[in-house]
Structures are given as structure tokens and as C-alpha cells.
Amino acid sequence: MANDDRGGARERGTNSYCFFVAVWGEKYIRSFLDCCLPSQFADGNLPALAGRDVAYLIYTRPEDEAMLERAPAVQTLRRHAAVEIRTFTDERLQRDGYMLDGYVGNLVRMTWCTQDALRSRRGVDSAFFFLNPDSVWANGAFRHADELQQKGVRAVMALGLITVRPRILAALEKFTRSDRPGVIDIAPRELVRITLENLHPLSMARFTTRSGNRFRSAFFWPVGDEGLVTRNFFLHPICVRPRHHLESLNCTVDYRFVQQVGIRPEETAVVDDSDDLFYVDLAESDHVPKAYPLAPYTRRSQLDYMAQNTDEWHRDLFGATKVLVHAAPIHAGWAPVAEESDRFLRELYADLQAHQHAFEVRAANLPAPTLAALARAGEPPLPAPAPSSRRLRAVRRLARLAAKPILAPRRTARNLLRRLVHRLLAPIYRRIEGLEAHAAALQNHLHGVERELTRVEAAALTAYDSLGITWDAPPDQFKPFVIMLEYEMRRRFAHLEREIEKLQPAAPHLNGRHFCGIHVRDDAITARTS
Numbered sequence: 001m002a003n004d005d006r007g008g009a010r011e012r013g014t015n016s017y018c019f020f021v022a023v024w025g026e027k028y029i030r031s032f033l034d035c036c037l038p039s040q041f042a043d044g045n046l047p048a049l050a051g052r053d054v055a056y057l058i059y060t061r062p063e064d065e066a067m068l069e070r071a072p073a074v075q076t077l078r079r080h081a082a083v084e085i086r087t088f089t090d091e092r093l094q095r096d097g098y099m100l101d102g103y104v105g106n107l108v109r110m111t112w113c114t115q116d117a118l119r120s121r122r123g124v125d126s127a128f129f130f131l132n133p134d135s136v137w138a139n140g141a142f143r144h145a146d147e148l149q150q151k152g153v154r155a156v157m158a159l160g161l162i163t164v165r166p167r168i169l170a171a172l173e174k175f176t177r178s179d180r181p182g183v184i185d186i187a188p189r190e191l192v193r194i195t196l197e198n199l200h201p202l203s204m205a206r207f208t209t210r211s212g213n214r215f216r217s218a219f220f221w222p223v224g225d226e227g228l229v230t231r232n233f234f235l236h237p238i239c240v241r242p243r244h245h246l247e248s249l250n251c252t253v254d255y256r257f258v259q260q261v262g263i264r265p266e267e268t269a270v271v272d273d274s275d276d277l278f279y280v281d282l283a284e285s286d287h288v289p290k291a292y293p294l295a296p297y298t299r300r301s302q303l304d305y306m307a308q309n310t311d312e313w314h315r316d317l318f319g320a321t322k323v324l325v326h327a328a329p330i331h332a333g334w335a336p337v338a339e340e341s342d343r344f345l346r347e348l349y350a351d352l353q354a355h356q357h358a359f360e361v362r363a364a365n366l367p368a369p370t371l372a373a374l375a376r377a378g379e380p381p382l383p384a385p386a387p388s389s390r391r392l393r394a395v396r397r398l399a400r401l402a403a404k405p406i407l408a409p410r411r412t413a414r415n416l417l418r419r420l421v422h423r424l425l426a427p428i429y430r431r432i433e434g435l436e437a438h439a440a441a442l443q444n445h446l447h448g449v450e451r452e453l454t455r456v457e458a459a460a461l462t463a464y465d466s467l468g469i470t471w472d473a474p475p476d477q478f479k480p481f482v483i484m485l486e487y488e489m490r491r492r493f494a495h496l497e498r499e500i501e502k503l504q505p506a507a508p509h510l511n512g513r514h515f516c517g518i519h520v521r522d523d524a525i526t527a528r529t530s
Helices: 026-039 062-069 072-077 090-095 102-120 141-150 165-175 188-196 299-309 312-319 334-364 371-375 389-407 409-433 449-467 475-501 504-510
Strands: 016-022 053-060 082-087 127-130 135-137 155-158 160-164 218-223 227-232 236-240 268-271 279-283 323-326 518-521 524-527
Touching: 016 102, 026 062, 026 072, 026 135, 026 165, 026 279, 053 062, 053 102, 062 082, 072 082, 090 102, 102 127, 127 141, 141 155, 141 236, 160 165, 165 188, 165 279, 188 227, 188 279, 188 323, 218 334, 227 312, 227 334, 268 312, 299 334, 312 334, 323 334
Parallel strands: 016 053, 016 127, 053 082, 155 268, 160 279
Antiparallel strands: 127 236, 135 279, 155 236, 218 227, 227 323, 518 524
């Protein structure tokens, strides 16, 4: 259930809702109409708000308005809400002073649309649903948010996992209602199940091991193939009823919007169980490839990030809440994983207390800019002092060395990929080579290991093909592939460990044997699979 049981009296909720979404481009509009919007027609979503005053604003470009107007899904939507399609242009946003370059430009466009939707209801006591155009909702999500809002909760915060778009679209086909075409009806646990099979590399980067993880604001621990225990500093505001109006937004809505509109922590509910409310976002496999570090962040980098970008809300309310994402009932096996997440966060927060002081000292000791620099428009950084001739020669030498892999990307990328795949798969090959010669008693239980290896290799090739990487591609484009391969290997290793557990009764017959990374000693079977 949602973590909303903090003390304090609450006022009653409102019956006025404003849904809004920004979507443009034929590819994304088609995904929104064929998959995302139909999931909102499940009985526990928009139909559950019958009797409420529901407005639904769709923001798009002028050239895409006609496609939305004539879409059957939009006509179905009009039966549940008062629909208004609004248009925007880049020229309009640029006149307002917005910069629209690259991926950040898309965030700016969506923030502008959010701001316009909030202004449209100024003076009206409304609760806003912040929708992404790429979100698929499990049945019951909107009903749960409405129930919390009617109890006086002003902000409903939830976790959405990022998934690979084409795979989720294919998996959702069987959940289209035969008796109601155009409606996708999927239960939370079913959506979790197909999500765990189709996680995006950005979600995989959040998995936390003893060496850390590749994402500094979210931490995931898997519980077998059943689900995840997660801790998150930033959650998406699903439904927000602002206490006062903001004329302009100075941040994305998942950063400090809830705090800025006058909502108190006791008026905020964090959805901590996917059975109550669950949704996923869709993205291409190579979405923002520069966001994938291939090595875990250092502890200092993690602590610097927390000191600069998180506050008490993020750490003590959002991060302190365990969000459980599960495809099966919760059982006692989840407790050790939950305790591991508690221990990880306690150690992280303890390190942060000492680190914040050091971080503040480092910031205080930074050289102050000169008056001349402050007088210049935009306050550009001061130029660095010119290096000495010896330093300049060293810099040039390093630049030439760094340029070699860039000047020969085809050969370098091919060799890098071969070495990487060989290094990742070599331990598995070594462990499997001795099975035929030494594992007569294990063959009945471990015959699936070779199939698992084949699936790993097939998954690697599938991931590589789905990314559309060419041999002369920039190195950043290889990062999602590497993360997907590593994640798939971890899953197969976990499966192998579970198979080995089944062999413990046979251990007395194999005492002292050591082969394929499997060691039998003192009537116990172990495997090195980390």
C-alpha cells in the first residue's frame, strides 16, 4: 500500500482532475495511440473516474494535430473526459527565451507544456495527472491515485521503470480486450512480469552490487526473477493537487515541483507496492547512450551528487521508502534483500554526513571570480592560465594517443567488442568445458547450462542487432549493448546458482571434486559465479 500514514489531519480531496500529455512526431504519436492511451481505458483507470470533472489536454505540433483529431483512440477518450488538443511551435518557445537543442530541448518542450497546463486551471482547485506519452499503465493505477487524493493526499509519487519499446509493444498485444477493441487491460503483476523480461539498459544501470551501481539517484536489488527492491531519490509525481500556483517552472516536475507548490511531507504518499499502482515508460534501446557509464560510480562521486542535488525530501521521504516491484506474492525470501537495501542506505547516509562538511569546505575554498568577470554578460568562466611549454607538449602527446582510437573507429570498435565479449564469456566457457568429463552425477541437473550459455550469446546478438550499431559507430553506442549483455549474464548465473542448490543431496558422493568452477567439499556444493 502507499506510504501515506504520516500523522496530521488532512482536508478533503477535490473532484476536479486535469490530465495532460505532450506528444509529437508520427512514431511517438502512433505508440501513444496504439498502446499508451488504450492502457488508460482499462476499468481501473479513466473509467474509474466516472462522475468526476475530468479534463484531458494533449499538446502537440500543428502538423500533428489532424492525426490526433481523427484517431479512434482520441474519440474513445472523449467519452471519459473533456479533451482539448493544444499546439505549440518551437518558434513560440524560442521567443520566450527557451533553448531547444538536443535531448534537453525535448525536456524543455515538455516543461513548457506542463507550465501551460497548470496556467489553464489557475483559480480552479484541481488535481493534475502528469502523464508521459510513452507510459503504459496497469489496471487500477488511476483508481488508486483517486482514492488517495480523496483522502486528502496532495501528491502521489510513484516509480516507473524504463523498458525497451518494441519488445513491450509486442508483449502487450495479447492483453488487448477481445470484447472491447482498443482497450489494453493488464494487471500490475503481469505488467511487472513482462517488464522484468524487457528492461531498458537505463533500468539495468540501477542494479546495485557490492562495487556500486551506474546510477546515482536510484538503486535496485533483484529478488530472483520475482521482482525488485528499490530505493529512489527521485520519483514521478503521478497526481498533484497544488496548494498555490506557480507562474513558471524552474525545474523538472520530479525534482522540486511538489515542494514548490506548498505541499507538506505528511500530505505526500509514496506508492511502495506495485500491486497498488504500476506503470512503465517505453524507450528505444539506444536512448541517450552517453548516460551509460561502463563502470560503477565512485563513492566520492555518489556523495558529491547527493550533496549537490538532493534534499531532505529526496533522502528522508523518497529514498527512505522501499518500493517493491513484484510479479508474485511477497514472501520471506524478500526480507534479506530488503535488509541489504536498508544497510546500503544507512552506510550511504552515514558517509554523506561526513562528506557534506568536506564538500562545503571545498566549495568555500574555490577562488572567487574577479569583478571584471562578474560584469560580463552571462558570467562566463575565467580562462585557464596558459600551460608551460613542457606541459603543452605533454598535452599534445596525450591528445595524439587519445585520437588514435577515434581515427581508426572501425578496427578499434571491432577489436574492443571482441575482447569485451571474450572476456565476459570466457569464464562461462571454462566452467562448462569440464562438465562432460567430471560431472556424471551432475548431468541430470545441469544439462541446461549449455542452453543457458546459448541464450546468453543469442541475447547478446539480439541486443546488438536491436541497437543497429555499425562498426564505425561512436563508442558511446556500444554502452547499452555492454550493459544489456552483462545484465543477461547475471540473470543466467543466478539461474545456475539455483540449479546448484538442488544438487546438495548429491554432495556426499562427490566430496573433494573440483571442476568447472564448481567445488564439492565437506558435503557442500559451491560455485564461483560472481
